[in-house]
Amino acid sequence: xxxxxxxxxxxxxxxxxxxxxxxxxxxxxxxxxxxxxxxxxxxxxxxxxxxxxxxxxxxxxxxxxxxxxxxxxxxxxxxxxxxxxxxxxxxxxxxxxxxxxxxxxxxxxxxxxxxxxxxxxxxxxxxxxxxxxxxxxxxxxxxxxxxxxxxxxxxxxxxxxxxxxxxxxxxxxxxxxxxxxxxxxxxxxxxxxxxxxxxxxxxxxxxxxxxxxxxxxxxxxxxxxxxxxxxxxxxxxxxxxxxxxxxxxxxxxxxxxxxxxxxxxxxxxxxxxxxxxxxxxxxxxx
Amino acid sequence: xxxxxxxxxxxxxxxxxxxxxxxxxxxxxxxxxxxxxxxxxxxxxxxxxxxxxxxxxxxxxxxxxxxxxxxxxxxxxxxxxxxxxxxxxxxxxxxxxxxxxxxxxxxxxxxxxxxxxxxxxxxxxxxxxxxxxxxxxxxxxxxxxxxxxxxxxxxxxxxxxxxxxxxxxxxxxxxxxxxxxxxxxxxxxxxxxxxxxxxxxxxxxxxxxxxxxxxxxxxxxxxxxxxxxxxxxxxxxxxxxxxxxxxxxxxxxxxxxxxxxxxxxxxxxxxxxxxxxxxxxxxxxx
Numbered sequence: 207x208x209x210x211x212x213x214x215x216x217x218x219x220x221x222x223x224x225x226x227x228x229x230x231x232x233x234x235x236x237x238x239x240x241x242x243x244x245x246x247x248x249x250x251x252x253x254x255x256x257x258x259x260x261x262x263x264x265x266x267x268x269x270x271x272x273x274x275x276x277x278x279x280x281x282x283x284x285x286x287x288x289x290x291x292x293x294x295x296x297x298x299x300x301x302x303x304x305x306x307x308x309x310x311x312x313x314x315x316x317x318x319x320x321x322x323x324x325x326x327x328x329x330x331x332x333x334x335x336x337x338x339x340x341x342x343x344x345x346x347x348x349x350x351x352x353x354x355x356x357x358x359x360x361x362x363x364x365x366x367x368x369x370x371x372x373x374x375x376x377x378x379x380x381x382x383x384x385x386x387x388x389x390x391x392x393x394x395x396x397x398x399x400x401x402x403x404x405x406x407x408x409x410x411x412x413x414x415x416x417x418x419x420x421x422x423x424x425x426x427x428x429x430x431x432x433x434x435x436x437x438x439x440x441x442x443x444x445x446x447x448x449x450x451x452x453x454x455x456x457x458x459x460x461x462x463x464x465x466x467x468x469x470x471x472x473x474x475x476x477x478x479x480x481x482x483x484x485x486x487x488x489x490x491x492x
Numbered sequence: 493x494x495x496x497x498x499x500x501x502x503x504x505x506x507x508x509x510x511x512x513x514x515x516x517x518x519x520x521x522x523x524x525x526x527x528x529x530x531x532x533x534x535x536x537x538x539x540x541x542x543x544x545x546x547x548x549x550x551x552x553x554x555x556x557x558x559x560x561x562x563x564x565x566x567x568x569x570x571x572x573x574x575x576x577x578x579x580x581x582x583x584x585x586x587x588x589x590x591x592x593x594x595x596x597x598x599x600x601x602x603x604x605x606x607x608x609x610x611x612x613x614x615x616x617x618x619x620x621x622x623x624x625x626x627x628x629x630x631x632x633x634x635x636x637x638x639x640x641x642x643x644x645x646x647x648x649x650x651x652x653x654x655x656x657x658x659x660x661x662x663x664x665x666x667x668x669x670x671x672x673x674x675x676x677x678x679x680x681x682x683x684x685x686x687x688x689x690x691x692x693x694x695x696x697x698x699x700x701x702x703x704x705x706x707x708x709x710x711x712x713x714x715x716x717x718x719x720x721x722x723x724x725x726x727x728x729x730x731x732x733x734x735x736x737x738x739x740x741x742x743x744x745x746x747x748x749x750x751x752x753x754x755x756x757x758x759x760x761x762x763x764x765x766x767x768x769x770x771x772x773x774x775x776x777x778x
Binding site for chain 2: 367369370372373374376399402403405406409410416417418419420422424426427428477478479481483485
């Protein structure tokens with residue numbers, strides 16, 4: 207369980223320089239959490255995404271490479287460009303890929319996804335995971351990515367939606383604490399409820415054949431590995447990680463936060479259940 | 493869209509006589525709504541449920557037969573006993589089955605699922621859909637069903653969870669109106685958030701090998717039939733149907749209800765999305 211107090215509420219942060227001042231985390235603890243999360247969810251999130259060998263693929267907002275290694279595992283032989291705004295994250299991503307996929311063909315790009323220095327139509331496919339939720343204008347971000355995607359090429363977008371979380375036992379205190387993720391994301395200019403918006407956002411950005419499907423995680427006592435890997439080490443850890451930020455912002459009290467967190471943890475205890483929905487979209491650049 | 497004001501918040505009502513006074517609906521409009529809903533959701537809910545020909549199957553709380561016809565379609569040759577507390581519902585179920593599955597072997601039983609007059613272990617399989625949410629003590633109901641299930645036989649339980657509903661555009665007014673379903677269900681002695689509890693409930697009732705999986709409905713503009721069949725004709729219709737009951741109970745005002753309903757309908761409009769999770773459980777009588 208992370209006790210880091212400066213981490214972001216989600217992974218793969220992309221920030222428009224000068225626009226927003228929300229707190230990112232680049233600690234070893236946070237990188238470990240992101241790796242845990244990605245490994246637990248790899249099958250769920252990456253199923254159905256396999257690019258032909260030789261494809262030119264862009265991963266925009268690769269962060270610490272937590273998803274990058276799974277993308278490469280599912281699509282051997284692609285020529286990947288992995289971009290991120292954070293040089294520190296890129297270095298971690300590079301180390302992770304070197305360790306787990308040493309033969310992969312990856313070009314690392316340090317820069318803003320809104321201003322990628324690639325010619326129009328440079329890529330066959332674009333992959334974006336847990337990025338749009340951080341952008342103040344996700345349609346603008348998607349339009350910038352569409353520019354570098356060839357006509358007929360696909361974009362794949364994966365996002366969570368914190369409003370999809372529900373649990374047993376139901377608890378008003380736990381719900382208020384979970385809602386802090388959404389409120390902090392909103393204050394930082396993002397949207398913690400973005401998953402449900404993927405279809406209209408991609409449509410507004412000019413993509414065609416937009417297909418969105420939910421990818422649901424449900425954990426109960428019959429699946430202890432998922433309770434540990436998702437409920438506790440992914441979701442509860444993500445909530446716990448914003449404690450200091452939420453207190454500093456005056457959105458909660460230590461007592462209220464800790465009560466909510468304790469009640470949320472009951473979803474991972476005997477007789478508890480936990481549910482969360484990710485959304486995965488695929489669309490085409492017409 | 494139903495405008496019936498006396499219907500229940502959900503289908504297949506089962507009431508313990510003398511215990512609870514919540515309002516049921518047995519109107520033609522309501523029966524039509526239940527049929528629409530069942531037809532839209534049949535693949536989602538019934539997939540994976542197919543009993544061998546000759547099996548002795550009990551459907552407890554068959555209501556107007558909306559699920560019964562799908563059960564029979566997926567399991568030709570079973571010997572079905574369909575039970576319900578309401579003679580009126582049973583008559584409708586009988587008519588529906590006669591029309592849609594005239595060759596089916598069905599015994600109709602009018603009675604309370606808690607007090608079924610069948611010997612222990614009478615059935616190979618038990619099927620229960622949208623029933624437990626209405627019971628004041630779902631563990632007692634499940635235990636009564638386990639009594640008539642043979643050792644090694646299975647129970648299949650399908651339930652919704654109104655707390656799983658979320659939508660775009662997000663709206664506090666819509667959310668409050670949806671929450672009325674849960675509040676009315678609670679006042680009637682039931683639980684509109686029961687889906688998430690299936691694993692602990694079945695475990696507490698003595699079942700083994702309890703497996704619960706979410707079955708998620710997600711509708712956006714790319715799926716107009718689902719928007720019409722589920723978002724509007726199932727979910728919005730269900731909310732709309734409790735208007736008079738919610739007003740009579742003093743839980744809302746006409747203005748607040750109608751505003752919430754109007755905002756909820758935007759989920760079925762341009763750029764809107766709607767999400768709901770059902771839960772399906774299968775367990776064994778050890």
